[in-house]
Amino acid sequence: MRTSQPQTIYLKDYRQPPFLVERVDLRFELFEDGARVHSTLALRRNPDGGQGAPLELDGDSLVLEQLELDGESLAESAYQVTPSSLRIDQVPDEFSLYVVTWILPQDNTRLEGLYKSSGMFCTQCEAEGFRCITYFPDRPDVMARFSTRVEADKARYPVLLSNGNDVDRGELADGRHYVTWEDPFPKPCYLFALVAGDLTEKRDTFTTMSGRSIDLRMYVEHRNAEKCDYALDSLKRSMRWDEEVYGREYDLDIFMIVAVDDFNMGAMENKGLNIFNSSCVLTSADTATDAAFQRVEAIVAHEYFHNWSGNRVTCRDWFQLSLKEGFTVFRDSQFSADMGSPTAQRIDNVALLRTAQFAEDSGPMAHPVRPDSYMEISNFYTLTIYEKGAEVVRMLHTLMGADGFRAGSDLYFERHDGQAVTTDEFVKAMEDANGRDLTLFRRWYQQAGTPVVEVSDSFDETAGTYQLTFRQSIPATPGQSEKLPQHIPFAIGLIGENGQSLPLQLVGDSGDAPEERVLELTEQEQTFTFEGLNARPVPSLLREFSAPVKVKYPWTRDQLLFLMTYDSDGFNRWDAGQRLTVDIIQSLMDSPQETVVDPRLVTAFRHLLSDSRLDQALVTKMLQLPTEAYLIELADEADVQSIHKARTRVLNQLALQLRDELIACYRRNTDDGAYAPTPDAIARRSLKNTALSWLLHINDEEGRSLALRQFSKATNMTDQAGALRALVNSDFEEDRTSSLDAFYAQFSDDPQVVEQWFSIQAASPRAGTLDAVSALLEHKAFDWKNPNKIRSVIGAFAGQNLVNFHAADGSGYRFLAQHILALDSTNPQIAARLVSPLTRWRRYSASHREGMKAALEQIQAKPDLSKDVYEVVSKSLAG
């Protein structure tokens, strides 16, 4: 056990900062055995802050070397240094503070603050990493102008970067050199960045809507020089899109992207100097899958979009994190939808939300989009902040309409440019621009838990009217037992006997009757009556998933099959298929002696596989069976083994009965043309690889030779990895090992591909994977200091290989606990993220519960447990 309980930070305790920082002048001396940071702060008492308060600056793992106030050294009695702060009791209202600190980037395994990655220096300051560099008021509402001079050995570190524009450079003694950067925009310190290394530079330009020419520069290690094109193209598309859709123009003259191998997250939006995890920015046809290309496009866009939604307008405090993250995720998903297949994009977003965010929202870590408290802010970069936060913004878009939403965002950016604000200001701008009252809507930010909407209907044949009644409820979550109704935009359509869309004529509404309506639910129970119908329609509910809620309606299997074929909303066609398949899998679980899968499902899948006129991007999504993770989330008491068995049975039967269609589908979608990550080509590759994996699932000999051929002849990574995965998950023992060996031999010098090689093995549901996974941890390419390697082995095992992670003997849980404990000391952020598969132990069947709980208790017993891991573990065990 930790000896002391970490402090909880509350939103209600927010106070304005007592001191403001006008300017920060930094000078970094970078050496192999450490770095010296000279910081000169122009400080001033905040007229709206606490009067007479002492100056208190944040610091973490710093050695204070020098301290001067207005040019005078301070006597030791004039200040106090603690492990987390520097305090000076007597200061004037306006003064200059000079602080010199000594830090150890080469020993920094937490990857917060300044650290070294593959020989280069880089930084990660969000959320609270700047305090690991120098003493500073490390909070987002303190915004300052930064200048940064970086000094280092010229041969080792020819490239020296920071935010803004490079204004000076020159030579120093001993083979050293320096570059000075000025950032004209005041910013919170979490957006500070520095990079020093031997990097190659790729250049491009972008002309903004007002005709300014922007220098785009991408910096990568020399061996990655050929992997930059797609990121730079994505960047230019993002810049254009943000001008066209949001009217937002880029503001500096330079925009830089850097790729680093060791990074806790995906990427970071530092002002003018975005830093990326290599796996989220480098691509080439033969090393990156379609999914990787899509991820790169989305993340480049996301970080770029932050320049307005996050940087120009930033967060007042970290409780407002969704102000920038939720909004920016919404923006990047709009962008991805515009660049690719909107329906496929929506399906992917919703699948993630319903599987993982809904699980979070009903577990011990459930919190509102704007949390009320936290112990460690790093634990709050959650699916709720990001994905539910994006859904909340999306609902505003639905309620205001595209033009109203744009008016609201224009007003928000204009009003708050250069400010640090709250989610309330965002909603207020939407209200003011549209003349609407969003009081009830604000509850989406305040209440945790996924609303449940129960829908019932009745048809009056003689009157020709159809009634829909909606009842909403929100389950209790930690710290919130009572909930109030929320404002839910609920999009619907009605479908007639022949599959036609029916006009929605509301009783008492004299306007036209559209074929789709967004009903606004604001009360616990509401009824809507539609007239002019001569037969009972089938309702198409929550089209496009217009709100992040669970819908309950007693669909029959025939209704679902009907919706799968006829719903004009592509998302709902997919959803109907998912609901039908879930129902069939669940009924097999309830009666394990039942062996036949409902033949109607086979027919529906046959149709999907064979009809090439259907939208192939949608078809390939519809062919994916609901994941085990989703089935677990739907269960009251999840028994992972029986979920796995029932799902596998359905997959087997479908594959056996549709074997010829799978072969035909495979052949139809084979394409030897040049690789391009276009929506159509991505859909075809996905279909082909799904067909392949199904064929290998039933040990089909022809499937096997197709896979071996595809593996050796592939001209792109999607196909090569697709074949490898199918073989690895198959019973063809020899092909499995020979293709794994061949793949490693081919790509052993490419870390991103080796990470894929790790995760394909770690995620394989075959029996006995745990031993193989343990062996991977001993592999020479594995590196405990590299988060991507940890994620690709331990993360893939615990997060994707559910049948083995939840092995009956508890071995999976012990394995995870053991490695979390080791990582807790080196990288607590990564360790805390790995706890999440254990947190919902109460939702599993008795056979799993004890083992999961024991693993949590074992972690909790570590004496000096980090605050990060402590928060997640103690909240999981509490109550």
Ligand code: BES
């Ligand atoms: N600001 C975050 C990165 C971040 C998060 C830094 C937490 C430090 C702590 C960045 O904008 C982000 O959200 N990145 C995402 C990817 C994005 C496409 C959702 C990430 O890194 O996963």
Ligand code: ZN
């Ligand atoms: Zn972000």
